[in-house]
Amino acid sequence: MTTSDQAAQSEKILQKARDERLKSQNRWRKFLQHPEFGALAGAVLVFIFFGFTAGGSGMFAADGILNWTTVSAQLIVIACAAALLMVGGEFDLSVGSMIGFAGMMIAIPMVYFGWSALASTLFAFAGALAVGFLNGWITVRTKLPSFIVTLASLYILRGLTIALSIVFSNRTIVSGVKEAAGDSIIPALFAGIAFRPLFVWFSDVGIVDKLADGSPAVQGIPAIILWAIGLAAIAHIVLTRTRVGNWIFASGGDANAARNVGVPVSRVKISLFMFTAFCATVYATSQIFEFGSASSDRGLLKEFEAIIAAVIGGCLLTGGYGSIVGACFGALIFGVVQMGILFTGVPNDWFRVFLGAMLLTAVLFNNMIRRRVTGER
Amino acid sequence: MVPQNQSSIEQSAPAQTSANGPLIEVKNVTKLFGPVVALTDVSMTVNAREVHCLLGDNGAGKSTLIKTLSGVYQPSAGEIRLEGQPVLLSSPRDALDRGVATVFQDLAMIPLLSITRNFFMGREPAKRKGPFAFIDMKHADTVTREEMKKIGIDIRDPQQAVGTLSGGERQCVAIARAVYFGAKVLILDEPTSALGVAQTSMVLKYVRQVRARGLGVIFITHNVRHAYAVGDRFTILNRGRTLGTFAKSDVTLDGLQTMMAGDKELQDLAELEGTI
Numbered sequence: 286m287t288t289s290d291q292a293a294q295s296e297k298i299l300q301k302a303r304d305e306r307l308k309s310q311n312r313w314r315k316f317l318q319h320p321e322f323g324a325l326a327g328a329v330l331v332f333i334f335f336g337f338t339a340g341g342s343g344m345f346a347a348d349g350i351l352n353w354t355t356v357s358a359q360l361i362v363i364a365c366a367a368a369l370l371m372v373g374g375e376f377d378l379s380v381g382s383m384i385g386f387a388g389m390m391i392a393i394p395m396v397y398f399g400w401s402a403l404a405s406t407l408f409a410f411a412g413a414l415a416v417g418f419l420n421g422w423i424t425v426r427t428k429l430p431s432f433i434v435t436l437a438s439l440y441i442l443r444g445l446t447i448a449l450s451i452v453f454s455n456r457t458i459v460s461g462v463k464e465a466a467g468d469s470i471i472p473a474l475f476a477g478i479a480f481r482p483l484f485v486w487f488s489d490v491g492i493v494d495k496l497a498d499g500s501p502a503v504q505g506i507p508a509i510i511l512w513a514i515g516l517a518a519i520a521h522i523v524l525t526r527t528r529v530g531n532w533i534f535a536s537g538g539d540a541n542a543a544r545n546v547g548v549p550v551s552r553v554k555i556s557l558f559m560f561t562a563f564c565a566t567v568y569a570t571s572q573i574f575e576f577g578s579a580s581s582d583r584g585l586l587k588e589f590e591a592i593i594a595a596v597i598g599g600c601l602l603t604g605g606y607g608s609i610v611g612a613c614f615g616a617l618i619f620g621v622v623q624m625g626i627l628f629t630g631v632p633n634d635w636f637r638v639f640l641g642a643m644l645l646t647a648v649l650f651n652n653m654i655r656r657r658v659t660g661e662r
Numbered sequence: 663m664v665p666q667n668q669s670s671i672e673q674s675a676p677a678q679t680s681a682n683g684p685l686i687e688v689k690n691v692t693k694l695f696g697p698v699v700a701l702t703d704v705s706m707t708v709n710a711r712e713v714h715c716l717l718g719d720n721g722a723g724k725s726t727l728i729k730t731l732s733g734v735y736q737p738s739a740g741e742i743r744l745e746g747q748p749v750l751l752s753s754p755r756d757a758l759d760r761g762v763a764t765v766f767q768d769l770a771m772i773p774l775l776s777i778t779r780n781f782f783m784g785r786e787p788a789k790r791k792g793p794f795a796f797i798d799m800k801h802a803d804t805v806t807r808e809e810m811k812k813i814g815i816d817i818r819d820p821q822q823a824v825g826t827l828s829g830g831e832r833q834c835v836a837i838a839r840a841v842y843f844g845a846k847v848l849i850l851d852e853p854t855s856a857l858g859v860a861q862t863s864m865v866l867k868y869v870r871q872v873r874a875r876g877l878g879v880i881f882i883t884h885n886v887r888h889a890y891a892v893g894d895r896f897t898i899l900n901r902g903r904t905l906g907t908f909a910k911s912d913v914t915l916d917g918l919q920t921m922m923a924g925d926k927e928l929q930d931l932a933e934l935e936g937t938i
Contacts, residue, residue: 526796528786535783538772545766546784547755606774655774 320599321611323650327597327643328614328621335625344628347493347503357620358513359568361613363587364594365520366564368612370557371595372524374537374604375424375431377561379416380591382442384584387413387569389446392459392579395466402469402574410566416442417562421555431558439588443581450581463577475512475567476574478505509571513613516564521609533557538605593640594619597647601655618643683746684709685878686731686762686847691740693726700726703740704904706897708847708878713869715889716882717922718899724882727899728849731880732764733757744847755784763840764849767856771832773825777817778806780824781839809838813868830861834868841872848872849880854888866892886918898922 335344343349363380370377390409394400400408420438424431450457466472481504487493488501496502524530535543536550544550565584573579596602597618598611619640626636684707693701701723708714718724729735731742733751741748744760751757754764771780782802789798806820815831824832833853840848850869854862869892873879883889889896896913898905898921905921 522796526799528788528795528797531779531783531786531797534775534779535772538774542766542772543783545754545764547758548784601774605772 320606320608320651320654321614322599323647323654324598324611324614324618327618327647331618331621331625335621335629339625339628342628342630344625347487347501349624349628351503351507353620353624354510355507355620356624357617358507358510359571360590360594360616360619361513361517362509362568362571363561363564363591364598364612364616365517365609366557366561367588367591368595368598368600368607368609369520369524369533370561371592371600371602372537372604372607373533373554373557374540375421375554375557376435376592377420377558378432378435378588379420379438379442380561380565381584381587381589382439382446383413383416383562383565384569384572384587385446385579385581386416386442387566388573388579388583389449389459389581391570391573392462393449393453396459396461397453399465402466402471406471406475406570409570410563413562413566414559417559418555420562421558424558425551425554447581450579457581458578459580460578462573462579466574471570472574473508475508475570476572477508479508479511481505509568512567512571516567517609517613524609529553534605536604590619593644596651597643599647599651599654601651602648606655615647685745686880687743687746688727688731689741689743691727691730691737691742693723693730693735694738699902701730701737701902704899704902705740706904706907708880710846710876710878711873712894713873713879713881713892715893715896716880716899717884717886717889717896717918719884719922721901722899723902724884724899725851726902728764728851728880728882731757731847732762732849758843758845761844761846762849763843763845763847765833765836765840765851765853767851767853771824771836774823776821777810777824777827777835778802778820781806781809781820781835781842785843805842809842810835813838813871814864828861830857830864833857833865837865837868837872841875841877845877847878847880849882851882852884853881854883854885862888884922886915886922890915890918 339345344353363384367377367380387409390412391402391405394405394408395402416438420431420435423429424434427434447457450459453459463472484493484501484503484505487503488495494502524533532543532548532550532553535546535548536553540550565587568587569584572583594615595607595612597615598608598613600607600612622639622643623636626633626639687705687707689705691701691704692699704723704727706714706716716724716727726735730737731751733754733756736750736752742751743749744762749760751760751762757764772783775783778799782797782805787798787801787805788795789801803820807817810817810820813834815834824835827835833850837848837850837853853865853869857865866888869879869881873892873894881889881893890910893910895907895909896918897907898918900922908918
C-alpha cells in the first residue's frame with residue numbers, strides 16, 4: 286500500500302470515528318465556552334437585581350447612570366491592563382501604589398518646581414513606564430514570581446509616595462494642582478467633560494433632567510469614560526487580532542514552548558508591565574486634575590480591584606487565557622454593585638461581602654469553563 | 663536508501679546515500695556539564711528520506727544529543743554540519759530557521775490555545791490594514807484545516823482548543839506545523855511514549871508520510887518496536903557513547919533490544935522470560 290492510500294484510508298477511519306464520537310456543538314454551547322460569558326451573565330444578573338431593588342432610587346436616571354459608569358470606567362482603565370498582564374502569565378500588585386506615586390510625580394513638580402502641567406504629566410508617564418520596565422525586567426531576569434517582585438514595588442512605591450509628600454508639603458496631600466495647571470489642555474484631556482452641547486440639547490428635549498438653574502443634570506461624558514473605551518478597545522484588538530496578542534497568549538500559556546518557536550517572551554512580558562504602569566498613570570492623572578490634589582493614599586487596594594475585575598471577566602490566574610471584554614464586564618459589575626448598594630441604602634460594608642462571594646463564584650466558574658475548553662474531566 | 667552498516671565512529675566521511683550528501687551530520691560531538699560527561703565523541707548522519715532512530719535507555723544521552731541538535735545546548739567539542747556546512751545552532755529558533763525543527767515531548771503545544779493559534783505560534787500570517795497589521799485568521803484557519811486533513815485528521819473547528827485533541831493528534835499537529843514551515847530535518851522526541859496503540863500507529867504512519875515528502879527524521883525513543891516499525895537506520899546510545907549505526911536489513915528487533923539493554927541488564931530480561 287502506498288503512503289497516499291494509507292493516508293486516504295486513515296482519513297476515512299478517523300472521519301468515521303469522529304462523526305460518532307464528537308457531539309455536535311451548537312452555537313449556544315460554543316458561546317458558553319467564551320471566557321467572557323461568566324462576566325456577561327453576572328452583569329445581567331446584577332442589573333436585574335438592582336433594577337428591582339433600586340429601580341425607584343434614581344440609579345437608572347441619567348445622573349445615576351453616569352455615577353456608576355464613571356466608577357466602572359475608572360476600574361476598566363486599570364483592569365484591561367491587569368487582564369492583558371494576567372493573560373501574559375504575570376501579576377502586578379503595584380498598580381495601586383503606582384497610582385499614588387504617579388499622582389505625586391505630577392503634583393510635586395507642578396506645585397513646588399513650577400513645571401507646566403504638560404511637562405510634569407510627561408514626566409509622570411516616563412517615570413511610570415520606567416518603573417513598569419523595572420518590574421518586568423526584574424521578573425523576567427530573576428524568574429521570580431511577579432507576585433513577589435511587584436509586592437516589593439507595592440511597598441517601595443507607596444513608601445516613596447508618602448515620604449516625598451511629607452518632604453515637600455509636610456502633609457500627605459499635595460494640593461493646588463488646579464491653580465498650578467492654569468489653562469493647560471492637560472486637565473481637559475484627562476478630567477474634562479465631553480459633548481456638553483449634546484447634553485444641553487438632551488435636557489431641552491427631556492432625555493436628561495434639568496437642574497433648578499437650567500443646566501442639565503448630566504453635563505456630558507467625563508474624559509475617563511472615553512479613556513476607558515479607548516484603552517479597552519485597543520487592548521481587545523491587540524489581544525485577539527494581532528501577532529502580539531498571540532504572543533501574549535503563548536507567553537502566558539507556556540513560556541518555554543513559546544520561546545522554542547521564537548516568541549520574544551521577555552519583551553512581551555516587560556511591555557505588558559509597562560502598559561500596566563501606563564494605565565495606572567492615566568487613572569492617576571485623571572484623579573489629580575479632577576480633585577486638584579495628589580493624595581498619598583490614592584489608589585489604595587486598586588491592584589486587587591483590577592485583578593478581581595479581570596478574574597470575574599474570565600482570566601485564569603495561571604495565565605494564557607482570558608478576555609478584555611470579560612474584564613470590562615467584571616469592572617462594570619464592580620461599579621454597579623458598589624454604587625447600587627449606596628442607592629439601595631444598604632450599609633456599604635455589604636459591598637465587600639458581595640465582592641468576595643462574587644470573586645469566589647467567578648473563580649469556580651472559570652475553572653469549570655477551562656475544564657470544558659480543554660476537555661479535561 | 664542504501665543500507666549503511668558498521669560502527670558509527672568512523673562515520674565522519676559523508677554517507678554515500680543521497681545525491682547531495684547527508685542533511686545533518688554530527689561529528690565527534692562531546693558535551694560536558696561541569697564534571698559530568700553527557701556525550702562522548704558521538705557521530706551520526708541523517709539523510710533525506712530517512713527515518714533515523716536514536717535508541718537508548720534512560721540516561722544514555724538521547725536528550726542531551728537532541729537538545730544539542732535543536733540548539734538548546736551547544737557542543738563542548740566536535741561539530742554539527744547542515745548540508746555540509748558547519749553550523750553553530752544558538753537557539754531552538756535559530757535551528758528552526760535553518761530547517762531543523764524539534765517536536766519536544768511535552769512542550770510542543772499550549773492546551774488552552776486554539777489549534778490555529780498553536781499552529782502559527784511565532785509565525786502568524788499578517789494582513790496589513792493601513793498602518794496596522796492584523797493576524798489573517800481566515801487564512802490561518804484554512805491552512806490549519808488543510809494541513810491537518812492531509813494527514814487524516816479532520817478538524818471541524820480550527821479555533822477549538824488544542825486541549826480537546828488526543829495526545830496523538832497533538833503530536834501530529836506539532837509535526838504538521840514543523841513540516842508546513844519548511845523543516846528539512848525533523849527531530850521527534852519520544853513522540854509515542856505516552857500514547858495508546860491506535861494513537862501510536864497514527865503518529866508512526868504520519869512519520870512515514872513525512873519521510874515520503876523528502877524530510878530527514880530523527881526519531882528518539884526507547885521503545886524498540888516503535889523504532890523498528892518506521893526506522894531505516896538505528897543508532898544506539900549507551901552511557902553517552904554510540905554503540906554503532908545499523909541499517910534495518912542488518913539487524914533484528916531482538917538484536918536492537920539486546921544492544922540497547924547492554925550485557926548486564928540482559929540477564930534480568932532473561933529472567934523476565936519475555937520481551938519488553
